[in-house]
Structure formats: structure tokens, C-alpha cells
Amino acid sequence: MLAGNRIRVAYDPSIESAICDITALLKGGYAISPRSVALLLLQGDPDIRRLVQAGEGERFSQINTIVERTARRHAHPLSYVIRMALQQKASDITASVVTVAPPQKPRFAERLSRAMINPWTGFPLLILIVYLVLYQFVGVIGAGKLVDLIEGTLFGEHINPFFTDLVTKHIPYQSIRDLFVGEFGLLTLGITYAVAIVLPIVGTFFLAFSVIEDSGYLPRLSLLVDGLFKKIGLTGRAVIPLVLGLGCDTMATMVTRTQETRRERVIATLLLALAIPCAGQLGVILAVLSGHPAALTVWLIVLVFSFVLVGFLASRILPGEKPSFYMELPPLRWPKISNILTKTYTRIVWYLKEVLPIFLAVSLIAWALDLTGVMDAILDGLRPVVGWIGLPDDTARVFLFGFFRRDYGAAGLYDMQNALTGVQLAVAAVTLTLFVPCIAQFMMMVKERGIRTALAIFAFIVVYAFTIGFLLNKILTGIGVSL
Amino acid sequence: MQLRAGSPPTGHRWRLRYRRRRKGEGRPSPNFRGNAALPKILLVGNPNVGKSALFNRLTGAYAAVSNYPGTTVAIDEGRCKLNGREFAVIDSPGMYSLLPITEEERVAKRLLLEERPALVLHVVDAKNLERMLPLTLQLIEADLPVMLILNMMDEAEKIGIKINREELETVLGIPVIPVVATAGSGFEELMARINEYAGRQQDSSGL
Numbered sequence: 001m002l003a004g005n006r007i008r009v010a011y012d013p014s015i016e017s018a019i020c021d022i023t024a025l026l027k028g029g030y031a032i033s034p035r036s037v038a039l040l041l042l043q044g045d046p047d048i049r050r051l052v053q054a055g056e057g058e059r060f061s062q063i064n065t066i067v068e069r070t071a072r073r074h075a076h077p078l079s080y081v082i083r084m085a086l087q088q089k090a091s092d093i094t095a096s097v098v099t100v101a102p103p104q105k106p107r108f109a110e111r112l113s114r115a116m117i118n119p120w121t122g123f124p125l126l127i128l129i130v131y132l133v134l135y136q137f138v139g140v141i142g143a144g145k146l147v148d149l150i151e152g153t154l155f156g157e158h159i160n161p162f163f164t165d166l167v168t169k170h171i172p173y174q175s176i177r178d179l180f181v182g183e184f185g186l187l188t189l190g191i192t193y194a195v196a197i198v199l200p201i202v203g204t205f206f207l208a209f210s211v212i213e214d215s216g217y218l219p220r221l222s223l224l225v226d227g228l229f230k231k232i233g234l235t236g237r238a239v240i241p242l243v244l245g246l247g248c249d250t251m252a253t254m255v256t257r258t259q260e261t262r263r264e265r266v267i268a269t270l271l272l273a274l275a276i277p278c279a280g281q282l283g284v285i286l287a288v289l290s291g292h293p294a295a296l297t298v299w300l301i302v303l304v305f306s307f308v309l310v311g312f313l314a315s316r317i318l319p320g321e322k323p324s325f326y327m328e329l330p331p332l333r334w335p336k337i338s339n340i341l342t343k344t345y346t347r348i349v350w351y352l353k354e355v356l357p358i359f360l361a362v363s364l365i366a367w368a369l370d371l372t373g374v375m376d377a378i379l380d381g382l383r384p385v386v387g388w389i390g391l392p393d394d395t396a397r398v399f400l401f402g403f404f405r406r407d408y409g410a411a412g413l414y415d416m417q418n419a420l421t422g423v424q425l426a427v428a429a430v431t432l433t434l435f436v437p438c439i440a441q442f443m444m445m446v447k448e449r450g451i452r453t454a455l456a457i458f459a460f461i462v463v464y465a466f467t468i469g470f471l472l473n474k475i476l477t478g479i480g481v482s483l
Numbered sequence: 484m485q486l487r488a489g490s491p492p493t494g495h496r497w498r499l500r501y502r503r504r505r506k507g508e509g510r511p512s513p514n515f516r517g518n519a520a521l522p523k524i525l526l527v528g529n530p531n532v533g534k535s536a537l538f539n540r541l542t543g544a545y546a547a548v549s550n551y552p553g554t555t556v557a558i559d560e561g562r563c564k565l566n567g568r569e570f571a572v573i574d575s576p577g578m579y580s581l582l583p584i585t586e587e588e589r590v591a592k593r594l595l596l597e598e599r600p601a602l603v604l605h606v607v608d609a610k611n612l613e614r615m616l617p618l619t620l621q622l623i624e625a626d627l628p629v630m631l632i633l634n635m636m637d638e639a640e641k642i643g644i645k646i647n648r649e650e651l652e653t654v655l656g657i658p659v660i661p662v663v664a665t666a667g668s669g670f671e672e673l674m675a676r677i678n679e680y681a682g683r684q685q686d687s688s689g690l
Contacts, residue, residue, distance in 0.1 A: 005656045006623050006655070006656035006657065007620065007623060007654060007655050007656055008623075008624070009620050009624065030596075031595070031596050031597065031598075031599055032595070032596065032625035032626060032627065033624065033625050033626035035624060035625075035626075036581070036621070036624045036625035036626065039621075039624065040581060040582065043582050045581075045582055047589070047592065047593065047596065048596075051596070079582060083580070083582075083617070086617035086620050086621065087617055089616075089617075089620060090613055090614075090615075090616030090617045090619075090620060091613055093616055093651070093654055093655070094612050094613040094616060096650065096654065097612075097646055097647045097648075097650045097651045097654065098612055098613075098644060098645070098646050098647075099644075099645045099647075100643055100644050100645075101642075101643025101644075101645075102643070257587065258587060330531050331638060336665065339665075
């Protein structure tokens with residue numbers, strides 16, 4: 001029954017005779033059959049060429065001659081000819097074993113699927129989904145209600161006071177007390193930011209993302225935006241890393257591997273670092289700006305503008321071929337609860353492993369810098385820079401921390417929102433969002449794209465973020481609006 | 484280089500450039516040392532056909548599964564035990580053919596060329612058999628110990644697709660097993676066939 005007579009695809013006679021000639025020359029041992037090696041050689045596969053060149057030595061040039069001779073006999077590339085033969089055989093087999101019942105009238109899922117892809121209905125649907133998922137679910141529920149509950153009530157009224165009392169009673173030295181429960185304390189800053197502010201936001205985002213991912217909406221979104229993305233050097237394929245970036249840019253930078261060309265990978269990495277706020281940042285900024293709808297609008301417009309402008313310029317400047325895009329559409333499905341929970345859980349675990357140590361390290365470093373007076377020196381140096389874009393001195397700290405973690409910086413902004421005017425909030429939010437990716441994301445950029453590309457992106461972003469912040473402040477104060 | 488005339492013009496140039504870049508960067512290669520002695524079961528197939536779902540079922544491990552092509556960007560490896568015999572199960576990123584275009588596909592092909600698997604499970608979406616069979620034919624052509632897994636049989640049946648499994652087995656000359664990886668149906672037979680197949684592999688390699 002098994003492996004009795006395995007099927008053999010018969011190719012064009014000139015290809016069959018080339019296979020015969022090449023296999024006669026192959027003496028080395030390969031993991032796949034000589035026939036298969038010969039076929040891959042005929043199709044110019046670089047991996048197999050390298051293997052055969054190493055294994056066959058002088059015979060490789062004879063093999064090359066056979067390949068070239070065969071290629072000249074065909075009007076199309078041999079890879080195309082061979083692929084067509086395989087596809088023909090596959091179609092013949094399918095015709096003999098598969099029967100398809102006559103199509104029924106399109107079901108609801110089919111109609112919904114078409115509506116998601118059609119630009120006239122697809123973009124309104126996209127806006128609705130973004131509004132419901134990002135604004136209502138992640139913004140209002142995650143960043144608003146959950147953070148109020150966990151940070152305000154749980155940490156603010158119970159956990160932090162309890163430990164502050166405990167530490168104050170048992171540790172006589174003020175500087176050591178500060179290490180745990182001071183302004184930059186491991187508990188009062190590090191753990192509070194990570195667990196009480198960032199985790200609820202990122203957690204709700206990952207939950208929503210898992211549902212969307214499982215439903216099959218993302219491939220449809222890819223088709224919808226493919227035309228637009230082609231203008232900025234990407235294709236619909238870039239949807240997954242970019243949407244995932246709204247959760248965690250570090251994770252998304254890793255996922256840019258799925259892009260087909262190096263050029264797409266570089267552009268996607270750049271846009272993630274520049275114009276895609278991660279959930280921690282996004283949630284905090286939505287919460288901070290929710291009292292200033294005009295500032296929120298300005299922030300959104302500047303971000304979209306930067307995304308399109310920088311993508312467009314990058315696609316002009318970076319060399320490389322224009323990408324092509326083909327994606328199969330999986331059916332729309334009801335997401336499975338167990339799958340969603342597992343996925344959300346694994347992402348949150350990944351995130352916490354990534355984030356908690358860094359938050360604690362930042363608290364420790366900040367405490368040490370503060371104790372030694374270095375902090376004040378750095379902040380003194382940063383003040384002219386934040387002053388240059390029209391922000392008060394205290395925001396220097398937000399930017400300093402924003403370098404360690406995007407969401408950390410944003411969480412700092414959350415703490416001082418009442419001290420800033422609408423214009424200052426808009427400028428701070430825009431600059432902070434565009435500003436440097438966090439350390440973890442930068443490390444991932446180095447790992448995935450190489451140190452030179454990562455540094456170039458880094459330098460560009462610092463200059464771009466502050467220039468835009470400066471211009472925005474000049475324009476907004478120039479026309480005298482209060483947001 | 485002389486070969487360029489006979490290969491797809493854009494793809495070929497791109498691959499050469501890409502490989503050069505990779506060398507310096509050196510993404511850590513997957514480390515299989517822990518399971519080196521175990522016979523390997525390699526899962527391959529187009530993106531989004533349920534390789535990771537099958538992997539999770541077979542090993543009880545967790546690989547991220549989603550309804551989006553190309554989610555598996557790294558290689559996952561787990562173990563599974565059948566009738567007391569232990570296997571290393573390797574989940575690969577999606578590939579469309581033995582002639583890869585993206586880095587992800589290259590990873591899958593390298594696994595095929597270098598890992599000497601005891602068994603290759605070609606996982607396909609039963610709804611799109613016609614598009615996926617060319618890779619099956621290539622795997623058979625390569626003399627790899629391959630089984631064809633028709634996944635998502637439930638969805639295929641829902642839209643009225645019927646596949647004559649016995650006929651397909653006869654035509655291809657390899658085992659064909661229908662399953663629903665997310666629900667676990669068809670797995671009893673799958674396990675039995677893997678066991679049977681692997682057993683014969685061992686016998687024949689002993690000769």
C-alpha cells in the first residue's frame with residue numbers, strides 16, 4: 001500500500017535528457033535524489049549549486065555546460081518550464097481525485113470577506129475596527145479603567161503605601177529607602193510602571209490582536225492597503241509587523257523577517273522605529289490626550305504624515321527592486337477561545353520577560369544617577385533641547401527615560417500631564433512617539449538589520465523627531481491656538 | 484553566474500546579494516544537539532496550512548498558531564512519543580516549492596537538505612490541493628520519506644470538496660492522511676501510520 005510505485009513526473013524530453021546527463025556526473029552523496037539535485041541545478045538554485053560545486057569539483061563545469069545548453073533550448077527560464085510541468089501534473093491528479101459540489105449562494109462570511117477587501121467598504125470598516133479596538137478597548141478600557149484600578153487603587157492605595165511603611169520602619173538610611181520606594185524606587189517606579197501602567201495596556205492590546213489575527217482579518221487588510229503600501233516601498237505583507245508594532249515594536253522588528261526583500265525589511269524597520277507607537281506608549285498617550293481632543297488630532301495627523309512621508313522618501317532613496325505581492329486568503333473563522341488565551345498568554349510572558357528586567361534596571365540606574373548627582377547634570381544638558389521645542393524643563397526626564405523604554409517615557413508623561421498646556425502636550429506626545437526606539441528595540445534592530453543600518457536609522461530618527469517637534473511648536477504657537 | 488540566463492532574472496540576483504549580507508550577520512543557527520540522536524519528523528508545507536497546529540498536537544508543545552500566512556519565523560522543535568519510540572518533531576516556516584524565494588523558505592529547504600529526516604510530513608490545505616501538490620511531487624522526486632497530510636478537512640467538506648483518498652494514495656504512491664489539526668481528528672490514524680512508516684524505514688536502513 002505504501003511507497004509502492006511512487007509517482008514520477010515526466011518533463012520535456014530535453015530536460016529529461018539533461019537530467020540523465022547530469023545524474024551520470026554526480027558522484028557525491030546528497031540528502032535528496034540525484035534526479036532532484038539535477039532538477040534544482042537546472043533551475044539555478046544557489047544552495048544546491050554551492051553544494052554540488054563543493055562535492056563534484058571539476059565535474060561542476062561540465063554540469064554547468066549541460067545546464068546552459070538546455071536553457072538555450074527553451075524560450076522561458078527552465079525554472080518556469082519545470083514549474084509548469086509540475087503544476088500540470090498536479091492539476092491532472094486533482095481532477096482525478098477531487099470532486100467539488102456546485103457552489104451555493106455566497107454565505108455571510110463570504111460577503112463580509114468581500115466587504116473587507118473592497119476599498120469603498122473596507123476603509124470605513126478599518127476605521128471602525130481601529131476605533132473599537134485601539135481607542136475603546138485598549139485606550140478607554142485598558143489605559144483608562146484598568147490602569148485606574150491597578151495603578152490608582154491597588155498600587156497607589158494598598159501595595160505601595162504598605163511597602164513604603166515597611167521600608168521606612170526597617171531601613172534607617174534615606175538613600176537605601178529611596179532605592180526601593182523613592183522617586184526612582186524599584187517598587188514605586190520600576191514595578192509600578194511595568195505592572196500597573198504598561199501591563200494592562202499591552203495585555204488588552206495582545207488580547208485584541210489575537211482575536212483579529214485568528215479571525216483572518218489581517219490578510220484581508222493586507223489586500224486592502226497593498227496599493228497604498230506599494231507607494232511607500234512596502235506591500236500588503238507589511239501589515240502584520242506594522243500592526244504587531246502597535247503592541248510591541250521590539251517583537252514587530254523581529255517579525256519584519258517575513259518581508260521578501262531586504263529593502264522592504266529596512267523600510268519596515270525604519271517605520272516601526274519612527275512612526276508606530278507601541279501599545280504602552282499608545283495607551284498612555286491616548287489617556288493623556290483624551291482630555292484634549294484637538295491635541296490628539298494633531299498628534300494623529302503628524303504621525304500619519306511622518307509615516308507616509310518617510311516611507312515615500314525611503315522607497316525613493318533605497319535601492320532595490322519593487323516588491324511583488326501575492327497572498328492567499330484563509331477563510332474568515334470564529335476565533336477559538338483556547339487559542340486566543342494561549343497566544344495572549346505567551347505574548348504577555350514574552351513581554352514581561354523583556355520588559356520587567358529593563359524597568360528594574362532603569363530604576364536602579366536612575367537611582368544611582370540621582371544619588372551621585374549625575375542625573376542633574378544630564379537633565380541640565382537636556383533642558384535646552386526640550387526648551388528648544390517649547391517644553392518645560394521637567395519633561396527632560398521624560399525624554400531621558402523614553403530612551404530606555406518608549407512606554408517608560410510615556411508613563412512619565414502621564415505623571416506630569418496636569419503641568420502642561422494642550423500645545424505642550426501635543427508637542428511632547430509627537431516628539432516622544434517619533435523619538436528614539438527603546439533600547440530593546442534598538443538591540444533587535446542591530447540583531448536583525450546589522451549595526452550600520454541600525455545606527456543610521458537611529459541618527460535619522462533623533463534629528464527628525466526634534467525637528468518636527470520644533471516646527472510643530474513654532475506653528476502651533478505661531479497661529480496662537482490653545483489645544 | 485553563467486547561469487543567470489536560465490534562472491528568473493530578478494530572483495536570482497536578489498538571492499546572491501542576500502546571501503552575502505547574511506554571512507556577516509550570522510543569525511544563530513538552530514541548535515538541535517539535544518535531540519541529535521532521535522529520528523526526525525519534519526513538517527513542511529505552504530504558509531498557513533496548519534503546520535504549527537499539527538506540531539502542537541503531536542508534541543504537546545506550544546508554537547504560535549494564527550490565521551495568517553507566515554507566522555512561523557523561527558524553527559520550533561519538540562518531541563513526541565509513539566509506541567515507546569521517541570521522535571524529534573521539527574516545525575518549519577512555510578515554503579511554496581523546493582526553489583525558495585524568501586529567507587523563510589530557504590530555512591525550510593535547508594532543513595530538508597541537511598537534517599536527513601526520518602519522515603517528512605507535507606501538510607496541505609485540503610481546500611487547495613491543486614496548488615499544493617507540486618511541492619508533494621517535488622518531495623517525492625527528491626526520494627524523501629514523505630507522507631501527505633490533508634489538513635482542514637472539515638472546512639473542505641463544508642464547501643463541498645470531496646477527496647478520494649485511496650485513489651490519491653495509489654496515484655502518488657505515498658500515504659495520504661486526512662486530519663483536522665485544530666480539533667485533533669484523524670490523529671489516531673496519523674500516529675499509526677507514522678509508526679508503521681518509521682518502523683519500515685529502520686528495517687530497510689538496517690539492510
